[in-house]
Amino acid sequence: xxxxxxxxxxxxxxxxxxxxxxxxxxxxxxxxxxxxxxxxxxxxxxxxxxxxxxxxxxxxxxxxxxxxxxxxxxxxxxxxxxxxxxxxxxxxxxxxxxxxxxxxxxxxxxxxxxxxxxxxxxxxxxxxxxxxxxxxxxxxxxxxxxxxxxxxxxxxxxxxxxxxxxxxxxxxxxxxxxxxxxxxxxxxxxxxxxxxxxxxxxxxxxxxxxxxxxxxxxxxxxxxxxxxxxxxxxxxxxxxxxxxxxxxxxxxxxxxxxxxxxxxxxxxxxxxxxxxxxxxxxxxxxxxxxxxxxxxxxxxxxxxxxxxxxxxxxxxxxxxxxxxxxxxxxxxxxxxxxxxxxxxxxxxxxxxxxxxxxx
Amino acid sequence: xxxxxxxxxxxxxxxxxxxxxxxxxxxxxxxxxxxxxxxxxxxxxxxxxxxxxxxxxxxxxxxxxxxxxxxxxxxxxxxxxxxxxxxxxxxxxxxxxxxxxxxxxxxxxxxxxxxxxxxxxxxxxxxxxxxxxxxxxxxxxxxxxxxxxxxxxxxxxxxxxxxxxxxxxxxxxxxxxxxxxxxxxxxxxxxxxxxxxxxxxxxxxxxxxxxxxxxxxxxxxxxxxxxxxxxxxxxxxxxxxxxxxxxxxxxxxxxxxxxxxxxxxxxxxxxxxxxxxxxxxxxxxxxxxxxxxxxxxxxxxxxxxxxxxxxxxxxxxxxxxxxxxxxxxxxxxxxxxxxxxxxxxxxxxxxxxxxxxxx
Numbered sequence: 001x002x003x004x005x006x007x008x009x010x011x012x013x014x015x016x017x018x019x020x021x022x023x024x025x026x027x028x029x030x031x032x033x034x035x036x037x038x039x040x041x042x043x044x045x046x047x048x049x050x051x052x053x054x055x056x057x058x059x060x061x062x063x064x065x066x067x068x069x070x071x072x073x074x075x076x077x078x079x080x081x082x083x084x085x086x087x088x089x090x091x092x093x094x095x096x097x098x099x100x101x102x103x104x105x106x107x108x109x110x111x112x113x114x115x116x117x118x119x120x121x122x123x124x125x126x127x128x129x130x131x132x133x134x135x136x137x138x139x140x141x142x143x144x145x146x147x148x149x150x151x152x153x154x155x156x157x158x159x160x161x162x163x164x165x166x167x168x169x170x171x172x173x174x175x176x177x178x179x180x181x182x183x184x185x186x187x188x189x190x191x192x193x194x195x196x197x198x199x200x201x202x203x204x205x206x207x208x209x210x211x212x213x214x215x216x217x218x219x220x221x222x223x224x225x226x227x228x229x230x231x232x233x234x235x236x237x238x239x240x241x242x243x244x245x246x247x248x249x250x251x252x253x254x255x256x257x258x259x260x261x262x263x264x265x266x267x268x269x270x271x272x273x274x275x276x277x278x279x280x281x282x283x284x285x286x287x288x289x290x291x292x293x294x295x296x297x298x299x300x301x302x303x304x305x306x307x308x309x310x311x312x313x314x315x316x317x318x319x320x321x322x323x324x325x326x327x328x329x330x331x332x333x334x335x336x337x338x339x340x341x342x343x344x345x346x347x348x349x350x351x352x353x354x355x356x357x358x359x
Numbered sequence: 360x361x362x363x364x365x366x367x368x369x370x371x372x373x374x375x376x377x378x379x380x381x382x383x384x385x386x387x388x389x390x391x392x393x394x395x396x397x398x399x400x401x402x403x404x405x406x407x408x409x410x411x412x413x414x415x416x417x418x419x420x421x422x423x424x425x426x427x428x429x430x431x432x433x434x435x436x437x438x439x440x441x442x443x444x445x446x447x448x449x450x451x452x453x454x455x456x457x458x459x460x461x462x463x464x465x466x467x468x469x470x471x472x473x474x475x476x477x478x479x480x481x482x483x484x485x486x487x488x489x490x491x492x493x494x495x496x497x498x499x500x501x502x503x504x505x506x507x508x509x510x511x512x513x514x515x516x517x518x519x520x521x522x523x524x525x526x527x528x529x530x531x532x533x534x535x536x537x538x539x540x541x542x543x544x545x546x547x548x549x550x551x552x553x554x555x556x557x558x559x560x561x562x563x564x565x566x567x568x569x570x571x572x573x574x575x576x577x578x579x580x581x582x583x584x585x586x587x588x589x590x591x592x593x594x595x596x597x598x599x600x601x602x603x604x605x606x607x608x609x610x611x612x613x614x615x616x617x618x619x620x621x622x623x624x625x626x627x628x629x630x631x632x633x634x635x636x637x638x639x640x641x642x643x644x645x646x647x648x649x650x651x652x653x654x655x656x657x658x659x660x661x662x663x664x665x666x667x668x669x670x671x672x673x674x675x676x677x678x679x680x681x682x683x684x685x686x687x688x689x690x691x692x693x694x695x696x697x698x699x700x701x702x703x704x705x706x707x708x709x710x711x712x713x714x715x716x717x718x
Contacts, residue, residue, distance in 0.1 A: 036671060036678045042662070064670040068646060072664065080662050287427060303401070303439050305431065311423040312395060318677055319395045 002203065002234045008343040010226070010253045016203070016234050018136040018175065020076065020084040021051055025234055025255035026339055028246065028332045029054040029086060030263060034063070035079045038263045039322040040329065042080045047299060048330035051083045054258045057130045057138075058090025058099065058121070062112050066132045074134025086258070087135035089126045091142035091179065091207065092238070103143060105163060123167040131174055139205055139238075140168040142179035147212040154183035157208065162195040175202035177236060180225050183208055184217050193228035203234040206254070210239040219248050226253035243272070243335055244359045247352045250339055262332045266325030269313040273331065276358045278306075280324065285310035298330035299323075361562065361593045367702040369585070369612045375562070375593050377495040377534065379435065379443040380410055384593055384614035385698055387605065387691045388413040388445060389622060393422070394438045397622045398681040399688065401439045406658060407689035410442045413617045416489045416497075417449025417458065417480070421471045425491045433493025445617070446494035448485045450501035450538065450566065451597070462502060464522060482526040490533055498564055498597075499527040501538035506571040513542035516567065521554040534561035536595060539584050542567055543576050552587035562593040565613070569598040578607050585612035602631065602694055603718045606711045609698055621691050625684030628672040632690065635717045637665075639683065644669035657689035658682075 001017040002025075014025040030037045030045070033056045037045060045053070055075060060066075064078075072078040075085055093099040094108060101109040107122035121129075123141045130138035143160035145153050161181045170176045178201040182188030196204060206225050209218045218240075226235055236256035237249050246257055262272060271278045273293035278285070288306040300309070300323040312320025342351040360376040361384075373384040389396045389404070392415045396404060404412070414434060419425075423437075431437040434444055452458040453467060460468040466481035480488075482500045489497035502519035504512050520540045529535045537560040541547030555563060565584050568577045577599075585594055595615035596608050605616055621631060630637045632652035637644070647665040659668070659682040671679025701710040 034670075034674050034676060035667070036676050039677045039681070041658070041678065041681070043658070063674065064645065064666065068666055068670070071646060071648060072666070078664075078667055080667075286423070287430060289430060299400070299402070305437075307423065307427055307431070308394070308437055308439075311393075311427070315393050315422065317393060317395050318398045318680065319400065321677065322398070322400070322681065 002232060004232070006344045008346045008348045009251060011250045011343045011348050012253065012255070013340045013343045014234065014255060016255075018052075018084040019173065020082065020136050023052050023084055024340060026246070026250050026336060027052060027256060028336045029256070029258035030329050030332070031258055031260045032079065032081075033059050035060060035075060037329065038267065039318070039325045040263075044299075044326050045081065045083070045329070048326070048333050050329065050333055052086065053081065053083065054086040054088060055133075055135065056090065056093075057087040057126065057133055057135070058093050058110060060087070060133055061090075061119070061129050062114060066129065069133055076134060084136040086137040086139065087130045087133055088139045088238070089130070089141040090121060091139075091144045094144050095146045095211065103160065105160065107141060107164070108143070123164040124169060127169045127172075127176070131172065135174065137175040137177055137203070139177050140165055140179050140201075142181055142205075142207050144181065144208050145183050147183065147208075149183040151185060151188075154181075154185050154188050157181040157183065158188050158192040158195070161192060165196050165199055165201075170200045170202070177201055177203040177205050179205035179207040179238070180229070181208045182221070184213050184221060186220070186224055189221050189224045190228060193225045197229055201233065203236060203256070204229050205236045205238050207238050209237065210241055210245070215245070218245075219252065222249055222252045222254060242359065243355060246335070247339065247348070247355055250343070251348060251352065262328030263325045266328045267321040269320070269324065271324050272328050274358075280306065280309050280313045280320075282310075292327055293331065296327065296331060296334070298327050300327040361591060363591070365703045367705045367707045368610060370609045370702050370707050371612065371614065372699045372702045373593065373614060375614075377411075377443040378532065379441065379495050382411050382443055383699060385605070385609050385695055386411060386615060387695045388615070388617035389688050389691070390617055390619045391438065391440075392418050394419060394434060396688065397626065398677070398684045399622075403658075403685050404440065404442070404688070407685070407692050409688065409692060411445065412440065412442065413445040413447060414492075414494065415449065415452075416446040416485065416492055416494070417452050417469060419446070419492055420449075420478070420488050421473060425488065428492055435493060443496070444494045445496040445498065446489045446492055447498045447597070448489070448500040449480060450498075450503045453503045454505045454570065462519065464519065466500060466523065467502070482523040483528060486528045486531075486535065490531070494533065496534040496536055496562070498536050499524055499538050499560075501540055501564075501566050503540065503567050504542050506542065506567075508542040510544060513540075513544050513547050516540040516542065517547050517551040517554070520551060524555050524558055524560075529559045529561070536560055536562040536564050538564040538566040538597070539588070540567045541580070543572050543580060545579070545583055548580050548583045549587060552584045556588055560592065562595060562615070563588050564595045564597050566597050568596065569600055569604070574604070577604075578611065581608055581611045581613060601718065602714060605694070606698065606707070606714055609702070610707060610711065621687030622684045625687045626680040628679070628683065630683050631687050633717070639665065639668050639672045639679075641669075651686055652690065655686065655690060655693070657686050659686040
């Protein structure tokens with residue numbers, strides 16, 4: 001169930017109902033590929049008001065394996081997260097090293113990087129895996145083309161994705177999201193969106209973007225796709241992203257995002273703040289006794305100075321990665337709250353202009 | 360101020376008063392060499408009831424530097440720890456790679472591994488550094504011999520340590536602890552302990568042990584030294600250790616311990632539990648849904664299964680290192696509480712026999 005609660009140009013706020021809570025859109029999901037948002041405890045996530053995250057069903061299938069997850073009563077209990085959980089299907093791992101063997105009309109064959117064993121993921125099997133994992137939202141098995149992709153390869157990605165979309169089980173208690181492909185070709189994105197629009201998905205992912213193409217191209221593809229997808233279903237731009245990319249996409253009608261942006265940056269010593277990105281390794285922070293972000297009330301900002309964080313990052317201390325990841329995730333959650341408020345007040349355009357000065 | 364509150368054979372409980380709290384002995388200090396107990400936040404330490412930790416004044420002098428610490432109002436505020444803090448002098452870094460240049464009657468010359476700059480640490484300068492860091496207890500600058508050390512080298516370590524002990528400032532608001540050296544030579548340990556016993560230190564470290572010598576030799580050296588040191592001053596066995604080594608040493612009159620044992624083991628995937636050491640990497644934990652330690656109420660044990668921890672450790676996830684370090688530190692704190700209770704009830708010998716079956 002998805003209800004739109006406010007609109008501001010192409011942007012909208014809404015509520016997506018899941019078995020683990022009513023989620024206010026637009027929202028951002030921290031990434032917990034292997035059943036952990038890197039460096040963060042469930043209590044850390046709670047302290048940041050994280051209501052939903054995304055994990056990866058292919059990774060979980062390989063490790064720890066379905067039996068382990070089922071014995072725990074599902075992923076929520078395994079990782080002790082009580083919010084909503086999306087799972088990706090593994091289609092994206094086609095373009096990641098170490099997993100992909102081949103694809104045909106029937107699905108994708110993956111190889112375990114752990115023991116070399118091969119597994120065929122059909123659309124039905126992908127859904128079964130995600131059901132057994134117990135996530136709240138399953139992403140369909142999709143065919144993700146690399147960037148750059150030839151027109152033929154992109155066409156194939158749409159063709160296979162549509163075939164698999166038809167077969168992917170829908171109308172289950174677990175929500176099922178379709179995924180639009182088509183690389184950077186306008187006509188293929190259009191076709192893919194049209195193919196899926198009339199299928200009974202609970203929402204739609206936009207896949208195969210944010211993998212190296214120019215920003216303008218990504219935004220253009222999003223625009224085409226959201227113009228075709230049903231308005232009353234949530235749209236999820238997969239793998240995005242940074243504050244500006246999120247605003248641009250929200251203005252084009254996107255409701256859901258996920259990205260390793262806050263956690264990867266955190267582990268590498270970079271903080272996302274209301275004044276811009278800060279690389280804490282820089283010598284300028286050595287004597288800076290101010291908090292990371294004066295407008296933030298997360299544990300990191302309430303307790304530590306930039307000087308201390310600089311020290312930890314310089315010394316490669318895990319605590320530094322942890323404290324920056326914590327702040328960055330909190331920042332993204334607060335940023336999305338702000339976006340929702342700006343939409344409700346009809347001020348998103350103005351907010352975007354402010355943000356363009358900062359990021 | 361140190362008051363003994365109970366005795367059981369050679370073991371005793373007591374209270375050491377510091378500027379940051381009354382510390383019940385025997386106690387164990389987690390190690391925060393670089394102003395962080397590796398992977399743990401101050402809130403984590405509080406959740407484990409950590410009342411005191413030890414940092415390293417040589418490391419802190421080099422990074423972040425005294426100016427940074429002073430600008431924060433000292434180490435406590437820098438790292439946001441409100442308990443008591445001991446600092447080691449850097450004498451131990453004589454036998455660690457990358458720091459030691461040379462020693463003479465006047466002190467030790469260290470080289471910064473960061474920029475190659477050399478610094479001469481005299482006894483007076485060591486105390487000054489520790490005062491400026493703002494720790495509650497300063498360890499004297501000592502001459503630490505490697506193991507194995509020739510008799511001559513061990514004799515030199517005692518000779519220099521005694522010289523420096525005389526010069527090390529005492530009777531300051533910050534407590535000053537002497538350090539007994541002498542390697543594994545009974546007569547030299549005896550001489551060192553006698554040399555220092557009549558100086559007005561607030562407590563005594565026993566240094567240069569737990570660096571490779573056989574356990575029996577370590578225990579023998581401790582016995583000799585505690586037999587000579589004044590009974591009304593706390594004794595601190597530096598760099599120890601494991602549960603059994605701690606019990607053995609407590610029975611020989613030691614009051615204070617520190618070791619990277621819980622944090623290093625945690626980062627390497629090993630848990631200290633009431634049933635013994637568990638290497639979480641082992642396949643036997645893949646399907647083990649029990650908590651790490653049924654007798655523990657730390658965050659890790661209250662929330663996660665061995666199966667989940669096994670998964671995190673296998674995947675080299677930082678959260679796994681964090682959760683095991685947290686448990687291990689909590690375990691050591693609880694273990695010391697138990698030792699204090701057993702001493703008060705006159706049951707330490709019996710407790711030791713139980714523990715010998717486990718560790």
